[in-house]
Amino acid sequence: MASTPLFESVALIGLGLIGSSLARVMKREGLSGEIVGCAQSQATRDKAMELGFVDRVETDVGKAAESADLVVICTPLGTYRALGEEIAPRLKRGAILSDVGSVKEVVLREIGPLVKKGAHFVPAHPVAGTEHSGPEAGLDTLFEERWCVLTPAKGTSKQAVERVSELWRRAGSKIEIMDAAHHDKIMAITSHLPHLIAYTIVGTATDLEESARAEVIKFSASGFRDFTRIAASDPVMWRDIFLNNQEAVLEMLGRFSEDLTALQRAIRWKDEEKLQDLFTRTRAIRRSIIDAKQA
DSSP states (O other): OOOOOSEEEEEEEOOSHHHHHHHHHHHHHTOEEEEEEEOSOHHHHHHHHHHTSOSEEESOHHHHHHTOSEEEEOSOGGGHHHHHHHHGGGOOTTOEEEEOOSOOHHHHHHHGGGSOBTBEEEOEEEOOOOSOOSGGGOOTTTTTTOEEEEOOOTTOOHHHHHHHHHHHHHTTOEEEEOOHHHHHHHHIIIIIHHHHHHHHHHHHHHTSOHHHHHHHHHTOOHHHHHHHHHHTSOHHHHHHHHHHSHHHHHHHHHHHHHHHHHHHHHHHTTOHHHHHHHHHHHHHHHHHHHHTTOO
16 A cells, blocks of 8 residues: 655656666655656656656756655766756755765765755665666665665754655665765775675686686586676766775775785685684674675
């Protein structure tokens, strides 16, 4: 049964995996009286209308935003500045601007100052996704039992923060409010570094001579197969993530490099105790992730 609408109108700027998933769950739960979609591609706009998760589509970002109570940017981070400059002047009084990006300091820095007095900016990051993209990839169950992290600046309206929190709660998410810098550091180790490693491993495999490369594909067990799944994620989105979370990613990459050197030494010197201790500790982490229902 549909919920009471939280917003009269919501504009989603970008209709890929996250945008289309959010639209689907809002449609299912009746969270908005109207859902307006905006995307660069005519094919994407047509597909969104065909699939029925938006009520109408707009080609102009400002026009999509001007009548909305909530505007959510669901595009790669590299587009944010230009979009913010188009959206912010068109926000009506009391409207909320949010996003779904996985780097937050840069978002607060670039978008926050653009939002005029009387409107509100509540950055958000739903920690959920798949390797697929496009409007067809959306799932109305994508956010269930996943965390959504909000990183509002000091002084942000508590009511606006609560309205965005409630949207994500009704989408099935658990809410965490966090400082933007801390968020970026946590995501660097839990999400950004693993993707960087996956891209590197798959890249190494593709650089092998042709005969070996064919066998890598043929005998892909769960390990390499899982790395290829991660490495199949949207390349533009991940390019922008690494460029916009540079400091935190480089710090975590440095720590990882040190640990990798220590592991290399343990293998070279056949240090059974060190290897078993590491594998035991990491196995326990996996079990705790399963227990937290984040597997």
